[in-house]
Every structure is written in C-alpha cells, then in structure tokens.
Amino acid sequence: MTHPDIKTRLHEYLVYGREALLWKLEGLSEYDLRRPMTPTGTNLLGLVKHLAGTESVYFGLVFGRPFPEDLPWMGEHAETNADMWATPDESRAEILALYERVRAFTDAAIADLPMDATGRVPWWPEERANVTLGQILVHVAMETHRHAGHADVVRELIDGAVGMRVGRENMPETDPNWWADYRNKLEEAAKTAAASS
Template sequence: MSDDDAEPEMLLRYLQGLREALLWKLDGVPEHDVRRPLTATGTNLLGLVKHVASMEMGYFTAPLGRPSPVPMPWLEAGAALNADLYATQEESREWVRDFYRTSWRTTDDAVAELGLGAPAQVPWWGENGRTTLGRLLVHLIAETARHAGHADILREQLDGAVGMQDGNDNMPPAEDAEWQDHVVELQRIADEFL
C-alpha cells in the first residue's frame, strides 16, 4: 500500500474517533439535560450532534454533485434561527444518532468512490468555493474536533464526565479532592488579576 492509499484511511480513522467521542457525550445523559440550553446562545449536546451531522452531510453531498439521502429542512431558507443546532420535539435522540451515522456513511462512501483529489464546489464559501474532497475532509475533521470540544465542556458541566470515551477520560490521575484543590488554586490565581 502506498502512502497515497493510506492517507484517506488515516484521515477517516481520525474522523471516526471524533465522531464516536461526540456520540459518547450523549450516553447516560437524561433527555432533559441532553436537550437543554447550556450557553447564552442555546448550545446543547443533542443539538451539537445534529449540527455536526448536518454539516458533514452538507459538505459531502451537493458540493460533490451527490444527493443527500436525508432531507434537511432546517438548513433551508426561512428555517428557524440555528435550527440545525437543536433537536425538535419530533427528533428523538435515536433519530439524531441515526442521522449522524447516515452522514458518516455518506462521507465514507464519497471518499472511497471519488478519492481525495475529486473536485468540489462549496457554494457557501463564495469565490473560494472551488476545492477538493480532500480539503473538505480536513475541514470536516477540524470542525468535528471543535464541536467535540464544545461537547466535552457541556458534558462536564452536566455530570462531570470527561474524555473521549467511557473508560478513557484522558485526564491525569487525581482524586476528587485533588481536582477541587486544583480549581481553588486556579481561582486564587485568577483573583490576583481583579
């Protein structure tokens, strides 16, 4: 296998890890908490997953001349403010999960069938919209990582769960009391700048 053959696999492996980390953030969270706004702009865990699924589906369909297997009315003109960043009452957690997994397959199929050098045209990028599938994939990895980071913070606020997956918090070993002492020390340092 040449390096060129391995690159798509490597990129998709990194992307898949991020995808799974993002979905894990929904596990074990009560329905109310997975949907409730946790920031001044309404960001919530289930909405982040819907947004990333929408973004992934959006980049790997029309810009590559491929149809979307799922209608996305929340992205159409006249949709409610940030309609891709929250799940409606009719959109269950399982529906959002399934939609995200469908977007994964859509992306993975496009990469396998077209290759990283395939031309793409992203209308919402304006005059910089001519690009390649490879650049779209790198862009998607960056955006998914960004939103997985948002989900990390939201989940930690809800119940203290951190990390990339259950059993892998990716944090230095410390007892709760040590973390509490750490936070107190950071607050003390911050207060020096009042």
C-alpha cells in the same frame, strides 16, 4: 515501517471526533441531552444534529452527490440555528439514526472519491469556493473535533463526566479532591494576576 496514506489518516481523525462526541450523550436523560448549557444555547443533541447536517452537505451537495434525505433544517429558508437544537418531536433515536446514516454516506464518499476530487462550496467566498475532497475532509474533521470539544464542556457541566473516551483515557488519573484543589489553585492564580495588572 509503513504509514497509512493521508486520506486514511484524515478519515480516522474524523471517526475519532465522531466517537468522542457520541459518548458524551451516553446515559443522559432526555432533558440533559437537550437543555441549553451556554448563553448561546449549546446542547448535546443539537451538536449531533448540526454535524449530521454538516457532513450531509459537505460530502454530498459539494461533490454533486446529494444526501438522499431531505433535511429541512439545513435548507436555505430554515429558521436561524434550526440545525443546532432538537425540537420536541425529534427524538433522540431519530437524530442518532440520522447521524449514523449520514456517517455511512460520508464514509462512502470518502472511499469512492480521490483526495483531489473537486467540488464547490456555494456558501463560501468565491475565492475559496472551489475545493477538493482533501480540503473538505480536513474542514469537517476539524469542525467535528471543535464540536466534540463543546460537548466535553457541556457534559462536564451536566454531570462532571470528562475525557475523550469512556474511561477518561486522556485525563490525569486523580480523584475529585485533586480536581477541587487544582481548580482552587487556578482561581488563586487568576486573582493574583488580576490584582497585579
């Protein structure tokens, strides 16, 4: 049995995370894509914008191969959290197209560089700033899956859509009544535990 090399496997995990995130935007209105769904403002289009910026710097600047487009919201003097939301003049199509270009840029860097290629993350603490492609691939894949998880929760709050992929491949095959009963069971368990503590 042959196994894919670790670089291929890590790249696959990054791709899976991207796909999980992107399907969370499908079929939603402009408002639902942008509206803040948590007290800290988490929103779906902002997560995509953030990850576009993240990939552009980690696979570009860090390895001396800057992304060829200026992303002012990733600059040193950008407004705090400017990468976490879409302004009214930034369209869904523009942000998704940017993410597509950044993904192609990242994929080329992963293909071109060996796993032990060295880079430097200037915003990390000095003792960890020198990195390899392997470390950055793990870091960005984890970051992507983390934000795909945020998107899971946000999308469920918007319209109840859940799961890793279209068709809910990683969710139990049940109906809404089952989920309501399940949630009620958890609520009762929480109340019982709180009362006995």
